[in-house]
Structures are given as C-alpha cells and as structure tokens.
Amino acid sequence: xxxxxxxxxMMTQVQGLKAVNAEELEALRIKYLSKKGEITxxxxxxxxxxxxQKRELGQLLNQLRQETESRIAALxxxxxxxxxxxxxxxxxxRTPDPIALGTRHPLSxxxxxxxxxxxxxxxxxxxxxxxxxxxxxxxxxxxxPEHPARDMQDTFFIEKEKGVQxxxxxxxxxxxxSVQTRVMTNQKPPIRVLCPGRVYRxxxxxxxxxxxxxxxxxxxxxxxxSFADLRExxxxxxxxxxGPETKIRLRPSYFPxxxxxxxxxxxxxxxxxxxxxFCKGTGWVEILGCGMVxxxxxxxCGIDSKQYSGYAxxxxxxxxxxxxxxxxxxxxxxxxxxxxxxxFESC
Ligand code: PHE
Numbered sequence: 001x002x003x004x005x006x007x008x009x010m011m012t013q014v015q016g017l018k019a020v021n022a023e024e025l026e027a028l029r030i031k032y033l034s035k036k037g038e039i040t041x042x043x044x045x046x047x048x049x050x051x052x053q054k055r056e057l058g059q060l061l062n063q064l065r066q067e068t069e070s071r072i073a074a075l076x077x078x079x080x081x082x083x084x085x086x087x088x089x090x091x092x093x094r095t096p097d098p099i100a101l102g103t104r105h106p107l108s109x110x111x112x113x114x115x116x117x118x119x120x121x122x123x124x125x126x127x128x129x130x131x132x133x134x135x136x137x138x139x140x141x142x143x144x145p146e147h148p149a150r151d152m153q154d155t156f157f158i159e160k161e162k163g164v165q166x167x168x169x170x171x172x173x174x175x176x177x178s179v180q181t182r183v184m185t186n187q188k189p190p191i192r193v194l195c196p197g198r199v200y201r202x203x204x205x206x207x208x209x210x211x212x213x214x215x216x217x218x219x220x221x222x223x224x225x226s227f228a229d230l231r232e233x234x235x236x237x238x239x240x241x242x243g244p245e246t247k248i249r250l251r252p253s254y255f256p257x258x259x260x261x262x263x264x265x266x267x268x269x270x271x272x273x274x275x276x277x278f279c280k281g282t283g284w285v286e287i288l289g290c291g292m293v294x295x296x297x298x299x300x301c302g303i304d305s306k307q308y309s310g311y312a313x314x315x316x317x318x319x320x321x322x323x324x325x326x327x328x329x330x331x332x333x334x335x336x337x338x339x340x341x342x343x344f345e346s347c
Contacts, residue, residue, distance in 0.1 A: 003045050007060045010038065014068045019075050028075075032068050039065055106344045107214055107333055110321045111196050114216045117240040118194050121233065123218060126193040128179035130200075131158065134169035136178040140185075140300040141257040149256045154202040156211075172200035175314060177257060180219045184301035189308045190222040196317075207329040214317035219293070221303065221310030227260070227292055230311035234290065238266050241320065247273065249284060258291025258312055269323075285323060288315035 014032065019025040032039045046061055115125060143149050153174040160168050179195035196216045203209040220229070231250065238246045246269065250262040265286050268279035275281040290313035295305035318330055325344070327333070332340050
C-alpha cells in the first residue's frame with residue numbers, strides 16, 4: 001500500500017475511535033500522536049516521497065492529524081460529561097442503608113445454651129467425624145453384629161466401591177456416642193465431655209422425624225460415679241433450661257451401651273404437670289436417654305471397668321428447641337425460610 005492509501009485508511013480508523021475513560025483515551029493519543037505514534041510514522045515516510053506528490057499528501061496528512069486531534073478532544077469532553085452525570089447521581093451525603101444482619105439459628109441457640117449449662121459443672125466439648133466406621137458407632141458401644149438394636153438406629157452406608165452397597169463399614173454416624181468412644185480411647189479418666197453434632201438416621205421425613213438431626217451427648221467417667229450423680233446432673237440441667245419449677249422422672253429403658261438405662265421426662269411446663277394436650281394428658285414430656293456406661297463399653301475403649309464407672313446421656317437439640325419454642329414441625333429447622341428464622345432474632 002502506498003502512503004496515500006495508508007493515510008486514507010487511518011482516517012477511517014480515527015473517525016471511529018472510542019474510549020470510555022481517561023486511561024483509554026491517553027492510550028489512543030500515544031498510539032497515534034506521540035513521537036513513536038502511527039501518524040508521526042506517516043510523517044516520517046512523507047519525507048521520502050517525490051516532490052510532485054508532496055503538496056497533495058502533505059494536505060492529507062495535516063488533515064489526518066487535525067481529525068485525530070479533534071476526535072480525541074471530543075472523546076475527552078464526552079468522558080468528562082459522563083463523569084459529571086455519575087457524580088450527580090451519587091449522593092455522597094446520604095446515610096448508608098443499614099447492613100442486613102442475619103440471626104442465630106434456633107438450633108445453634110439451643111445447642112449453645114445446653115453447652116453453657118453443662119460447662120458450668122465442668123464439662124468440655126469434644127467433636128468427631130460425621131462419616132464414621134461401624135466400630136465407633138456400633139461395635140465398641142456393645143451393639144452385637146445383627147442385633148435388632150441396630151435397626152433402631154439404622155443409618156446411611158457409604159459405598160466403598162461404586163455400585164457395591166452393603167456390607168460396608170463406612171457410614172454416617174447415627175448418634176454422637178461415636179465421639180465418646182473416640183474420647184474414651186484417647187484420654188484417661190476422669191473424663192467429662194459433651195459431644196454436640198449432626199447425626200443421621202434412615203427415617204421417612206415427616207413433621208416428627210428427619211433423616212438428620214442434632215444431638216448433644218454427655219459422658220462422665222471417674223472413680224465411684226453413681227446413678228445418683230447422673231440424676232443430680234440432669235435435674236440441674238433441666239431446672240437451668242426450663243425453669244426452677246421443673247421436675248424430672250426417670251423411666252427404665254434399653255440402650256446397648258448403658259446398664260441400667262433410662263429415658264428422662266420433664267414436667268410439662270405448659271400445664272405445670274396437670275395434664276394438657278401438649279403432654280397428652282400425662283403431665284410429662286420425654287427429653288433424653290441416659291444410663292450408666294456398660295462395663296463392656298469401658299473395656300472396649302481400654303478403661304478398667306473395675307476401677308472406673310461413668311454415666312452418659314444424649315438429647316436431640318431439635319426436641320429441646322421444640323419444647324422451648326413450641327415448633328410443631330421439625331422440617332422448619334432445615335428449610336431456611338427467613339420468615340421462620342427471623343422470629344428468633346431476640347432470643
Ligand atoms: N445415643 C443415644 C441415642 O442416640 C442416646 C443416649 C446417649 C442414651 C447416652 C443413653 C446414653 O439415642
């Protein structure tokens with residue numbers, strides 16, 4: 001291409017130049033008009049052209065330079081105007097909107113209250129994995145293989161190889177007692193721990209059951225720990241949690257890992273124990289399971305059952321939250337509906 005065509009094609013380029021801010025504009029100025037710019041290069045070429053063409057090409061070149069300068073000046077004006085317009089829209093004197101704060105989840109509130117109450121009598125918190133093995137969830141807790149007690153706590157099993165289902169010993173924990181087996185194996189008595197966390201069960205989802213929920217379990221092991229100590233600790237907890245008038249009762253029950261085992265009820269705080277629709281006329285509502293740690297469990301965890309004894313208890317956080325806040329449908333806790341969650345703002 002000759003110089004004339006180069007000038008003409010650059011003219012069309014220059015007429016279509018665009019820039020949205022001062023930096024882009026400066027880059028254009030450098031590209032075309034600086035000492036090493038493209039138009040300056042054309043002027044250098046111009047020096048070599050034969051005299052008879054100088055007049056025409058000189059005019060064209062000057063036109064190109066002027067056009068570029070005025071295009072850049074116009075863009076500069078445009079940018080300044082749009083900045084002004086933006087500054088007008090942006091009212092820097094306005095008070096900012098308050099930051100939308102979230103609220104604590106009711107289950108977190110209840111979990112922390114339980115931990116707080118027990119920490120005042122010396123319990124600390126221990127945590128463990130949700131994906132567990134058979135040994136820590138069942139085996140060491142005295143669930144014999146194939147024992148029907150396993151059905152009461154059926155859970156979800158994890159395929160070790162794709163497509164190969166049961167039997168597998170990798171599973172989602174069905175209770176946080178699995179954390180207790182880990183603590184007992186790794187620590188020496190005296191042990192006084194709370195094990196909060198999420199647990200899983202193979203349940204059909206309804207207003208009263210879910211395939212996952214939350215627990216806080218407790219374990220105390222020392223010399224001469226008795227059932228009376230267990231009762232005293234649970235009475236203290238119940239009064240702190242539900243008010244000083246609260247009464248408790250222990251009913252015999254069965255868990256493979258405790259002997260004797262009991263279910264604990266508290267007096268219904270809605271009717272004060274007289275009997276109402278909430279407590280189905282009995283005056284009592286069930287809140288947790290408990291018992292003295294079975295010697296087989298202590299031995300399986302390497303603790304001498306002749307020297308040490310202990311108690312354990314376990315409660316569902318959803319259950320306590322239901323009693324405290326009268327939430328009728330368990331599913332609300334995991335649906336993340338802010339209209340539900342906001343109600344606990346001031347709790
Ligand atoms: N692990 C039991 C459950 O999940 C609760 C429990 C804990 C009962 C400790 C007794 C003692 O149902």
